[in-house]
Amino acid sequence: MSEQRPREGGERPEAPEARADIVTGIMRQWRQVHPDLDLEPIGVIGRINRCAALLQQAADAQLRPQQLTRAEFDLLGTLRRSARPLTAGELARETFASGAAVTKRLRRLEEHGLVERRTDARDRRVARLTLTDAGRALADRTLPEQLDREHALLSGLPPEHRAELAERLGELLLHLEGSIPHAPHAAG
Protein backbone atom coordinates (compact mmCIF):
# COMPACT_ATOMS: atom_id res chain seq x y z
CA MET A 1 0.00 0.00 0.00
CA SER A 2 1.13 3.53 -0.42
CA GLU A 3 2.14 6.13 2.04
CA GLN A 4 0.85 9.61 2.22
CA ARG A 5 0.82 12.63 4.29
CA PRO A 6 -1.80 14.21 6.44
CA ARG A 7 -3.55 17.14 4.94
CA GLU A 8 -1.79 20.35 5.37
CA GLY A 9 -4.70 22.18 6.87
CA GLY A 10 -6.39 21.83 10.18
CA GLU A 11 -7.19 18.21 9.80
CA ARG A 12 -4.70 17.07 12.37
CA PRO A 13 -6.57 16.26 15.54
CA GLU A 14 -7.93 12.73 15.22
CA ALA A 15 -8.72 11.18 18.56
CA PRO A 16 -9.21 13.99 21.02
CA GLU A 17 -6.70 12.42 23.43
CA ALA A 18 -3.83 11.45 21.15
CA ARG A 19 -2.01 12.56 18.07
CA ALA A 20 -2.01 10.18 15.18
CA ASP A 21 0.47 9.36 12.48
CA ILE A 22 -0.41 9.94 8.88
CA VAL A 23 -1.16 6.35 8.16
CA THR A 24 -3.93 6.51 10.70
CA GLY A 25 -5.42 9.38 8.76
CA ILE A 26 -5.16 7.54 5.51
CA MET A 27 -6.87 4.51 6.99
CA ARG A 28 -9.67 6.70 8.22
CA GLN A 29 -10.18 8.01 4.72
CA TRP A 30 -10.27 4.56 3.25
CA ARG A 31 -12.78 3.39 5.82
CA GLN A 32 -15.15 6.03 4.55
CA VAL A 33 -14.64 5.00 0.95
CA HIS A 34 -14.53 1.23 1.44
CA PRO A 35 -16.02 0.43 4.86
CA ASP A 36 -15.70 -3.30 4.41
CA LEU A 37 -12.10 -3.57 3.32
CA ASP A 38 -9.58 -5.10 5.69
CA LEU A 39 -7.05 -2.32 6.12
CA GLU A 40 -4.64 -4.14 8.40
CA PRO A 41 -1.95 -4.25 5.70
CA ILE A 42 -2.02 -0.49 5.46
CA GLY A 43 -1.48 -0.24 9.18
CA VAL A 44 1.64 -2.33 8.95
CA ILE A 45 3.02 -1.90 5.47
CA GLY A 46 2.06 1.71 5.09
CA ARG A 47 3.88 2.48 8.30
CA ILE A 48 6.91 0.43 7.35
CA ASN A 49 7.19 2.32 4.11
CA ARG A 50 6.67 5.66 5.71
CA CYS A 51 9.17 5.03 8.48
CA ALA A 52 11.66 3.81 5.92
CA ALA A 53 11.23 6.91 3.82
CA LEU A 54 11.79 9.22 6.77
CA LEU A 55 14.72 7.26 8.13
CA GLN A 56 16.37 7.16 4.74
CA GLN A 57 15.83 10.85 4.35
CA ALA A 58 17.55 11.43 7.65
CA ALA A 59 20.44 9.20 6.65
CA ASP A 60 20.80 10.99 3.33
CA ALA A 61 20.93 14.33 5.09
CA GLN A 62 23.67 13.15 7.41
CA LEU A 63 25.81 11.83 4.59
CA ARG A 64 25.44 14.85 2.39
CA PRO A 65 28.13 17.02 4.03
CA GLN A 66 30.65 14.32 3.15
CA GLN A 67 29.49 14.19 -0.45
CA LEU A 68 28.36 10.64 0.05
CA THR A 69 25.11 9.09 -1.04
CA ARG A 70 23.48 6.38 0.97
CA ALA A 71 24.14 3.90 -1.80
CA GLU A 72 27.81 4.77 -1.83
CA PHE A 73 28.02 4.51 1.92
CA ASP A 74 26.35 1.16 1.64
CA LEU A 75 29.14 -0.03 -0.60
CA LEU A 76 31.78 1.31 1.77
CA GLY A 77 30.10 -0.40 4.68
CA THR A 78 29.82 -3.67 2.82
CA LEU A 79 33.52 -3.65 2.06
CA ARG A 80 34.35 -2.62 5.60
CA ARG A 81 32.53 -5.46 7.26
CA SER A 82 33.76 -8.01 4.82
CA ALA A 83 36.70 -10.18 5.85
CA ARG A 84 38.05 -10.19 2.33
CA PRO A 85 37.93 -8.20 -0.89
CA LEU A 86 34.65 -8.40 -2.78
CA THR A 87 33.95 -8.59 -6.47
CA ALA A 88 31.70 -6.16 -8.26
CA GLY A 89 29.12 -8.89 -8.61
CA GLU A 90 29.23 -9.69 -4.91
CA LEU A 91 28.77 -6.03 -4.07
CA ALA A 92 25.80 -5.85 -6.41
CA ARG A 93 24.21 -8.84 -4.72
CA GLU A 94 25.00 -7.66 -1.20
CA THR A 95 23.53 -4.26 -1.81
CA PHE A 96 20.62 -5.37 -3.97
CA ALA A 97 21.69 -3.11 -6.78
CA SER A 98 22.22 -3.70 -10.45
CA GLY A 99 25.66 -4.29 -11.85
CA ALA A 100 25.42 -1.12 -13.85
CA ALA A 101 24.67 0.98 -10.78
CA VAL A 102 27.49 -0.62 -8.84
CA THR A 103 29.92 0.04 -11.67
CA LYS A 104 29.03 3.69 -11.64
CA ARG A 105 29.21 4.03 -7.91
CA LEU A 106 32.49 2.22 -7.65
CA ARG A 107 33.89 4.50 -10.30
CA ARG A 108 32.97 7.49 -8.21
CA LEU A 109 34.36 5.99 -5.03
CA GLU A 110 37.58 5.17 -6.83
CA GLU A 111 37.85 8.69 -8.11
CA HIS A 112 37.49 9.92 -4.57
CA GLY A 113 40.25 7.59 -3.45
CA LEU A 114 38.00 5.58 -1.16
CA VAL A 115 38.01 2.27 -3.02
CA GLU A 116 40.71 0.34 -4.80
CA ARG A 117 40.31 -2.14 -7.62
CA ARG A 118 42.50 -5.03 -8.71
CA THR A 119 41.96 -7.50 -11.46
CA ASP A 120 41.98 -11.02 -10.20
CA ALA A 121 45.16 -12.80 -11.24
CA ARG A 122 43.40 -16.07 -11.87
CA ASP A 123 40.35 -14.78 -13.65
CA ARG A 124 40.85 -11.64 -15.64
CA ARG A 125 37.17 -10.84 -15.76
CA VAL A 126 36.97 -10.36 -12.05
CA ALA A 127 37.50 -7.09 -10.21
CA ARG A 128 38.48 -7.28 -6.56
CA LEU A 129 37.45 -4.27 -4.56
CA THR A 130 38.86 -3.08 -1.26
CA LEU A 131 38.76 0.05 0.81
CA THR A 132 41.72 2.37 0.74
CA ASP A 133 43.02 3.65 4.05
CA ALA A 134 41.01 6.79 3.45
CA GLY A 135 37.94 4.76 2.65
CA ARG A 136 38.26 2.71 5.76
CA ALA A 137 38.85 5.76 7.91
CA LEU A 138 35.78 7.41 6.44
CA ALA A 139 33.65 4.35 7.04
CA ASP A 140 34.94 4.03 10.60
CA ARG A 141 34.19 7.63 11.33
CA THR A 142 30.83 7.80 9.63
CA LEU A 143 29.21 4.62 10.83
CA PRO A 144 29.22 5.53 14.52
CA GLU A 145 27.88 8.97 13.64
CA GLN A 146 25.06 7.41 11.69
CA LEU A 147 24.32 4.97 14.47
CA ASP A 148 24.24 7.76 17.03
CA ARG A 149 21.80 9.72 14.99
CA GLU A 150 19.68 6.66 14.46
CA HIS A 151 19.81 5.82 18.12
CA ALA A 152 18.53 9.26 18.90
CA LEU A 153 15.68 8.82 16.45
CA LEU A 154 14.76 5.50 18.00
CA SER A 155 14.90 6.89 21.49
CA GLY A 156 11.38 8.15 20.97
CA LEU A 157 10.41 4.55 21.73
CA PRO A 158 10.95 2.96 25.14
CA PRO A 159 13.65 0.25 25.15
CA GLU A 160 11.18 -2.62 25.49
CA HIS A 161 9.23 -1.32 22.54
CA ARG A 162 12.39 -1.07 20.50
CA ALA A 163 13.31 -4.64 21.34
CA GLU A 164 9.82 -5.76 20.48
CA LEU A 165 9.90 -3.90 17.21
CA ALA A 166 13.23 -5.41 16.23
CA GLU A 167 11.88 -8.84 17.08
CA ARG A 168 8.70 -8.51 15.06
CA LEU A 169 10.49 -6.96 12.13
CA GLY A 170 12.99 -9.79 12.20
CA GLU A 171 10.17 -12.31 12.04
CA LEU A 172 8.53 -10.47 9.21
CA LEU A 173 11.75 -10.04 7.30
CA LEU A 174 12.58 -13.69 7.57
CA HIS A 175 9.17 -14.55 6.23
CA LEU A 176 9.40 -12.04 3.40
CA GLU A 177 12.82 -13.31 2.42
CA GLY A 178 11.24 -16.68 1.93
CA SER A 179 8.11 -15.45 0.17
CA ILE A 180 9.12 -12.81 -2.27
CA PRO A 181 10.90 -13.96 -5.41
CA HIS A 182 14.43 -12.75 -5.64
CA ALA A 183 14.19 -9.72 -7.85
CA PRO A 184 17.39 -8.46 -9.42
CA HIS A 185 17.58 -5.28 -7.51
CA ALA A 186 15.58 -4.23 -4.57
CA ALA A 187 17.60 -1.74 -2.69
CA GLY A 188 15.55 0.45 -0.45
Added chain:
Amino acid sequence: MSEQRPREGGERPEAPEARADIVTGIMRQWRQVHPDLDLEPIGVIGRINRCAALLQQAADAQLRPQQLTRAEFDLLGTLRRSARPLTAGELARETFASGAAVTKRLRRLEEHGLVERRTDARDRRVARLTLTDAGRALADRTLPEQLDREHALLSGLPPEHRAELAERLGELLLHLEGSIPHAPHAAG
Protein backbone atom coordinates in the same frame (compact mmCIF):
# COMPACT_ATOMS: atom_id res chain seq x y z
CA MET B 1 21.94 2.23 8.34
CA SER B 2 22.11 0.23 5.20
CA GLU B 3 20.63 -3.05 4.23
CA GLN B 4 22.37 -5.92 2.66
CA ARG B 5 22.02 -9.47 1.74
CA PRO B 6 23.43 -12.61 3.21
CA ARG B 7 26.31 -14.05 1.36
CA GLU B 8 25.34 -16.18 -1.51
CA GLY B 9 27.34 -19.15 -0.45
CA GLY B 10 27.00 -21.51 2.44
CA GLU B 11 27.05 -18.89 5.10
CA ARG B 12 23.42 -19.28 5.93
CA PRO B 13 23.13 -21.27 9.15
CA GLU B 14 23.54 -18.88 12.04
CA ALA B 15 22.11 -20.20 15.27
CA PRO B 16 21.88 -23.94 14.93
CA GLU B 17 18.18 -23.86 15.96
CA ALA B 18 16.82 -21.01 13.88
CA ARG B 19 17.20 -19.34 10.54
CA ALA B 20 18.15 -15.69 10.61
CA ASP B 21 17.30 -12.77 8.44
CA ILE B 22 20.02 -10.97 6.59
CA VAL B 23 20.20 -8.10 9.02
CA THR B 24 21.20 -10.55 11.69
CA GLY B 25 24.07 -11.62 9.51
CA ILE B 26 25.13 -8.08 8.87
CA MET B 27 25.11 -7.32 12.58
CA ARG B 28 27.29 -10.33 13.21
CA GLN B 29 29.80 -9.03 10.72
CA TRP B 30 29.85 -5.61 12.32
CA ARG B 31 30.33 -7.10 15.75
CA GLN B 32 33.53 -8.63 14.54
CA VAL B 33 34.75 -5.39 13.04
CA HIS B 34 33.56 -3.05 15.79
CA PRO B 35 32.83 -5.11 18.91
CA ASP B 36 31.98 -2.09 21.02
CA LEU B 37 29.49 -0.36 18.76
CA ASP B 38 25.85 -0.29 19.73
CA LEU B 39 24.16 -1.95 16.80
CA GLU B 40 20.59 -1.64 17.98
CA PRO B 41 19.73 0.85 15.23
CA ILE B 42 20.76 -1.66 12.61
CA GLY B 43 18.45 -4.22 14.14
CA VAL B 44 15.51 -1.88 13.81
CA ILE B 45 16.25 0.47 10.96
CA GLY B 46 18.07 -2.05 8.83
CA ARG B 47 15.07 -4.32 9.08
CA ILE B 48 12.60 -1.56 8.38
CA ASN B 49 14.47 -0.67 5.25
CA ARG B 50 14.83 -4.24 4.12
CA CYS B 51 11.19 -5.06 4.74
CA ALA B 52 10.18 -1.91 2.91
CA ALA B 53 12.31 -2.81 -0.08
CA LEU B 54 10.85 -6.29 -0.34
CA LEU B 55 7.28 -5.15 0.19
CA GLN B 56 7.67 -2.43 -2.41
CA GLN B 57 9.15 -4.89 -4.81
CA ALA B 58 6.14 -7.13 -4.32
CA ALA B 59 3.77 -4.22 -4.85
CA ASP B 60 5.59 -3.19 -8.01
CA ALA B 61 5.34 -6.68 -9.39
CA GLN B 62 1.62 -6.78 -8.78
CA LEU B 63 0.99 -3.47 -10.50
CA ARG B 64 3.13 -4.21 -13.50
CA PRO B 65 0.57 -6.24 -15.49
CA GLN B 66 -1.67 -3.17 -15.44
CA GLN B 67 1.12 -0.92 -16.67
CA LEU B 68 0.96 0.99 -13.43
CA THR B 69 3.85 2.05 -11.27
CA ARG B 70 3.55 2.26 -7.53
CA ALA B 71 3.88 6.02 -7.68
CA GLU B 72 1.07 6.25 -10.19
CA PHE B 73 -1.11 3.97 -8.14
CA ASP B 74 -0.36 6.13 -5.15
CA LEU B 75 -1.78 9.12 -6.99
CA LEU B 76 -4.87 7.18 -7.99
CA GLY B 77 -5.37 6.06 -4.43
CA THR B 78 -4.92 9.54 -3.08
CA LEU B 79 -7.57 10.86 -5.41
CA ARG B 80 -9.87 7.94 -4.64
CA ARG B 81 -9.84 8.43 -0.90
CA SER B 82 -10.20 12.15 -1.12
CA ALA B 83 -13.63 13.66 -0.64
CA ARG B 84 -12.94 16.32 -3.21
CA PRO B 85 -10.74 17.04 -6.22
CA LEU B 86 -7.10 17.70 -5.39
CA THR B 87 -4.66 20.17 -6.85
CA ALA B 88 -1.32 19.15 -8.26
CA GLY B 89 0.36 20.73 -5.29
CA GLU B 90 -1.81 18.84 -2.85
CA LEU B 91 -1.03 15.61 -4.62
CA ALA B 92 2.66 16.38 -4.43
CA ARG B 93 2.42 17.00 -0.70
CA GLU B 94 0.22 13.97 -0.05
CA THR B 95 2.53 11.65 -1.90
CA PHE B 96 5.79 13.23 -0.80
CA ALA B 97 6.90 13.77 -4.35
CA SER B 98 8.22 16.77 -6.16
CA GLY B 99 5.97 18.91 -8.27
CA ALA B 100 7.94 17.93 -11.35
CA ALA B 101 7.43 14.22 -10.75
CA VAL B 102 3.74 14.69 -10.10
CA THR B 103 3.34 16.69 -13.29
CA LYS B 104 4.89 13.88 -15.28
CA ARG B 105 2.87 11.17 -13.63
CA LEU B 106 -0.39 13.00 -13.97
CA ARG B 107 0.34 13.50 -17.63
CA ARG B 108 0.70 9.78 -18.06
CA LEU B 109 -2.42 9.01 -16.09
CA GLU B 110 -4.34 11.54 -18.14
CA GLU B 111 -3.09 9.95 -21.33
CA HIS B 112 -4.34 6.62 -20.08
CA GLY B 113 -7.72 8.14 -19.35
CA LEU B 114 -7.51 7.52 -15.63
CA VAL B 115 -7.30 11.10 -14.42
CA GLU B 116 -9.03 14.28 -15.49
CA ARG B 117 -7.83 17.83 -15.11
CA ARG B 118 -9.75 21.08 -14.90
CA THR B 119 -8.42 24.55 -14.42
CA ASP B 120 -9.88 26.19 -11.37
CA ALA B 121 -12.38 28.88 -12.38
CA ARG B 122 -11.35 31.19 -9.59
CA ASP B 123 -7.62 30.80 -9.82
CA ARG B 124 -6.30 30.03 -13.25
CA ARG B 125 -3.02 28.71 -11.96
CA VAL B 126 -4.65 25.84 -10.20
CA ALA B 127 -5.31 22.44 -11.68
CA ARG B 128 -8.06 20.34 -10.16
CA LEU B 129 -7.55 16.63 -10.57
CA THR B 130 -10.14 13.91 -10.34
CA LEU B 131 -10.41 10.28 -11.29
CA THR B 132 -12.29 9.36 -14.40
CA ASP B 133 -14.77 6.52 -14.18
CA ALA B 134 -12.10 4.25 -15.58
CA GLY B 135 -9.59 5.53 -13.05
CA ARG B 136 -11.97 4.96 -10.18
CA ALA B 137 -12.85 1.49 -11.40
CA LEU B 138 -9.19 0.62 -11.69
CA ALA B 139 -8.42 1.91 -8.22
CA ASP B 140 -11.41 0.06 -6.77
CA ARG B 141 -10.34 -3.16 -8.40
CA THR B 142 -6.67 -2.90 -7.68
CA LEU B 143 -6.66 -1.82 -4.09
CA PRO B 144 -8.38 -4.92 -2.73
CA GLU B 145 -6.04 -7.05 -4.83
CA GLN B 146 -3.04 -5.30 -3.37
CA LEU B 147 -4.42 -5.60 0.14
CA ASP B 148 -5.06 -9.29 -0.32
CA ARG B 149 -1.53 -9.87 -1.49
CA GLU B 150 -0.20 -7.85 1.40
CA HIS B 151 -2.40 -9.66 3.84
CA ALA B 152 -0.95 -12.93 2.61
CA LEU B 153 2.57 -11.61 3.08
CA LEU B 154 1.79 -10.50 6.61
CA SER B 155 0.18 -13.80 7.45
CA GLY B 156 3.65 -15.15 8.15
CA LEU B 157 3.24 -13.33 11.46
CA PRO B 158 0.67 -14.38 14.07
CA PRO B 159 -2.17 -11.86 14.48
CA GLU B 160 -0.98 -10.63 17.88
CA HIS B 161 2.45 -10.01 16.44
CA ARG B 162 0.95 -8.10 13.58
CA ALA B 163 -1.05 -5.93 15.94
CA GLU B 164 2.03 -5.35 18.03
CA LEU B 165 4.08 -4.46 15.00
CA ALA B 166 1.48 -1.98 13.79
CA GLU B 167 1.38 -0.43 17.24
CA ARG B 168 5.12 -0.05 17.56
CA LEU B 169 5.50 1.24 14.06
CA GLY B 170 2.77 3.77 14.70
CA GLU B 171 4.61 5.01 17.78
CA LEU B 172 7.85 5.24 15.87
CA LEU B 173 6.26 6.94 12.90
CA LEU B 174 4.60 9.51 15.07
CA HIS B 175 7.91 10.25 16.70
CA LEU B 176 9.76 10.44 13.40
CA GLU B 177 7.16 12.78 11.97
CA GLY B 178 7.95 15.12 14.79
CA SER B 179 11.72 14.72 14.65
CA ILE B 180 12.75 14.73 11.06
CA PRO B 181 12.63 18.06 9.26
CA HIS B 182 10.12 18.17 6.49
CA ALA B 183 12.14 17.42 3.40
CA PRO B 184 10.60 18.27 0.06
CA HIS B 185 10.20 14.78 -1.17
CA ALA B 186 10.50 11.63 0.73
CA ALA B 187 8.41 9.06 -0.98
CA GLY B 188 9.42 5.51 -0.25
Added chain:
DNA sequence: TCGCTTTATTTTACAAGTGAAACACTTGCT
Protein backbone atom coordinates in the same frame (compact mmCIF):
# COMPACT_ATOMS: atom_id res chain seq x y z
C1' DT C 1 -3.97 51.64 -10.48
C1' DC C 2 0.59 50.03 -10.46
C1' DG C 3 4.53 47.56 -9.19
C1' DC C 4 6.53 44.25 -6.41
C1' DT C 5 6.16 39.90 -4.05
C1' DT C 6 4.21 35.52 -3.66
C1' DT C 7 2.19 31.37 -5.45
C1' DA C 8 0.85 27.17 -8.65
C1' DT C 9 2.46 24.53 -12.06
C1' DT C 10 5.29 23.20 -15.73
C1' DT C 11 9.66 23.04 -18.14
C1' DT C 12 14.48 22.37 -18.19
C1' DA C 13 18.96 20.38 -17.46
C1' DC C 14 21.01 16.88 -15.38
C1' DA C 15 22.00 12.85 -12.36
C1' DA C 16 21.29 8.16 -11.35
C1' DG C 17 19.03 3.94 -11.91
C1' DT C 18 17.46 0.06 -15.09
C1' DG C 19 17.51 -3.83 -18.55
C1' DA C 20 19.81 -5.27 -22.31
C1' DA C 21 23.69 -5.39 -25.23
C1' DA C 22 28.53 -5.62 -25.74
C1' DC C 23 32.95 -7.31 -24.69
C1' DA C 24 36.38 -10.10 -22.74
C1' DC C 25 37.38 -14.09 -20.42
C1' DT C 26 36.70 -18.88 -18.70
C1' DT C 27 34.87 -23.52 -18.80
C1' DG C 28 33.52 -27.78 -20.72
C1' DC C 29 33.02 -30.95 -24.36
C1' DT C 30 34.26 -33.26 -28.64
Added chain:
DNA sequence: AGCAAGTGTTTCACTTGTAAAATAAAGCGA
Protein backbone atom coordinates in the same frame (compact mmCIF):
# COMPACT_ATOMS: atom_id res chain seq x y z
C1' DA D 1 42.99 -27.98 -30.19
C1' DG D 2 38.81 -25.70 -31.36
C1' DC D 3 34.43 -24.07 -30.49
C1' DA D 4 30.11 -23.22 -28.12
C1' DA D 5 28.19 -22.03 -23.88
C1' DG D 6 28.57 -19.70 -19.74
C1' DT D 7 30.22 -15.90 -16.80
C1' DG D 8 31.86 -11.10 -14.89
C1' DT D 9 31.79 -6.54 -15.81
C1' DT D 10 31.06 -2.53 -18.32
C1' DT D 11 28.70 0.19 -21.76
C1' DC D 12 24.60 1.76 -23.83
C1' DA D 13 20.06 3.68 -24.53
C1' DC D 14 16.50 5.09 -22.06
C1' DT D 15 13.46 6.32 -18.12
C1' DT D 16 12.42 8.82 -14.11
C1' DG D 17 13.35 11.67 -10.36
C1' DT D 18 15.35 16.15 -8.69
C1' DA D 19 16.42 21.18 -8.06
C1' DA D 20 16.11 25.17 -10.24
C1' DA D 21 14.39 28.09 -13.70
C1' DA D 22 10.54 29.68 -16.28
C1' DT D 23 5.85 31.16 -16.91
C1' DA D 24 1.48 32.71 -15.66
C1' DA D 25 -1.52 34.18 -12.23
C1' DA D 26 -2.78 36.08 -7.77
C1' DG D 27 -2.08 38.99 -3.61
C1' DC D 28 -0.77 43.13 -1.34
C1' DG D 29 0.41 47.79 -0.23
C1' DA D 30 1.25 52.54 -1.60
